[in-house]
Amino acid sequence: MKTVIKTSDLSKVYTNIAVPVHALKNVNLEFREGEFTAIVGPSGSGKTTFLNVIGGLDKPTDGHVVIDGVDIATMKESKLFDFRLRHIGFVFQAYNLIPVLTAVENVSFIMLLQNQPKKEMERRAKEMLEQVGLSDKLDVRPSKLSGGQQQRVAVARALASRPDFVLADEPTANLDTESAFNLLDIMARLNKEENITLIFSTHDQRVIDRARRVITLVDGAVDKDEHFERD
């Protein structure tokens, strides 16, 4: 399988505070096409920092992040905006959606920024909302959706534009157990059906076993990297 992301000697030191924090220490990881990976670890272990760095939202202090043959660690901000738009999908912990847009408009938003043809865009947005079980909520605004439904719209949006991979930082943190399972099941299914590489972070034991690969970070370093067979 093709390598989607490759990090080498990735380090991140926060120096904007009194005592510098080594949030990432020499992380060498490879993610292959179609993988479904959970990044786990105690609070402060560097999960968010790792996702931000490989997502091009933050710069590493040292090391490389190679995506599609390009090192984004040295890329200029203006280029990164475009790179993220074309290659990476994001799901955040909360408040993912644009409040004034309906579900279907939210899902279309990325494709719209990519200047995709309108017809295809609408078709795809509806398809994705159907995939996450919200075909009856197309024209509903986020404030009328439950937390779980909002996260499902966010997942639909992240996948709709068929990015190289999707990063989700604690997507279930604000959800009740049932919604959390539901969201992870949807993510697992879409990972398979759409063959989109998915990396999510969590410290929620309940949902870890949905992943086929579990990477454990401790104090910014890779502690364990386990693969599981699941169906």
Add this chain to the structure above:
Amino acid sequence: MLFILAWRNLWRKKRRTMITVSSIMFAVVLAIVLMSMVNGMKQQMVDSIISNTTGHLQIQDVMYYDEPTMDHAMEYSQEVKDAAAALGDAILYTVPRIEGFCLASKDISSRGVYLMGVLPEKEDRMNELSSRLIEGEMFSSGDDFAVIARGVAQQLDLALGDTIVLLGQGFQGMTAAGHFRVGGILGFPLPDQDNTLVYLPLKEAQTFFAAPDRLISLILMLDDPTRSDQLAERLQQKLDEEWYTVKTWEELMPDKVAAFDARDAQVRVFAWVLYIVAGFGIFGTIITMVHERLREFGILLSIGLKRSQLALVCMLETLFISAIGVIAGIVAGFPIVYWFYNNPIALSDDLADVMIDYGLEPFMSFSIASDIFFYQGLTIFIIALIVGLYPVRKAFRLDMISAARN
């Protein structure tokens, strides 16, 4: 799409949008009413100066302005008449005058008066002179009697039918002397005028001053006063500048112009205070709006919206709000100003006395000139847009990670 985003964002917090819109609207209404009042009063004073004193333009002898004596009366020559005629419809009508100080007496009492030789029908057109008549009758051009101001009549104890004796300096050192029957008495609000003016028909006055065919000034009333400078120049070109000069009312009344300028400066300061207060009001709501939405901004930037696109959304929002506020302000301001324009505020007591002292009607008039609406609306619109640069700047500087996190 960004357009739709901005538009919908406006109605997301209707109350706040309404507050911002109303504060802009209020500022615009206030600015319009203020400026309408100030300009209205200024116009009232300018109109009063023009109709009661100087007219729009005057042709005079070149020396007269610096040395206002009868020796510098100008010849009312064919050249002058032709020059005025050459401007055609630009000149509505001309008002010839000969005037000067002289001594008036009855029996043993005497006092200084200001004698005006006029064509009554021209004066009526310019300032409705005969409407000031309180006793007797106004002369017409062919008559030979005098009409005097009420104060002069009282001080010299002159009644209708009495004779007023005038003594003065005529053209080129000639002694001017004459006696005239008092045929009418005029009342003027301005004490200066009421206590000094004596009117004679132009012909009689010219004879009295030993200056037949001469005038002190030929007043020109224009169709379009805003062209006065340009017309003055054209007129001057047709006249021998060794003998004649053309002056605008501003040149004839430099101290009045200076007073207006000083007042305009005060008003500008006041207006700027208003603008700044309005600016801060708008700024306040915009700051809260931005801070409530920092996380949203951070997420938008993270998923791929460019900073310039986010800035555009912010700018559009401010643009919409400002445009709605300004238009609402103009729409709300117009009827207010229009009402006051048609129903000038009657001033009471002290203020009324001041106005009367200045020879004005004791009313506060408003102007409905369209440029007031345009400039006040535009100024506040620009201020709102400048304030709207704050979220734009924020869009360019925002640290998306910390914004998305909090």
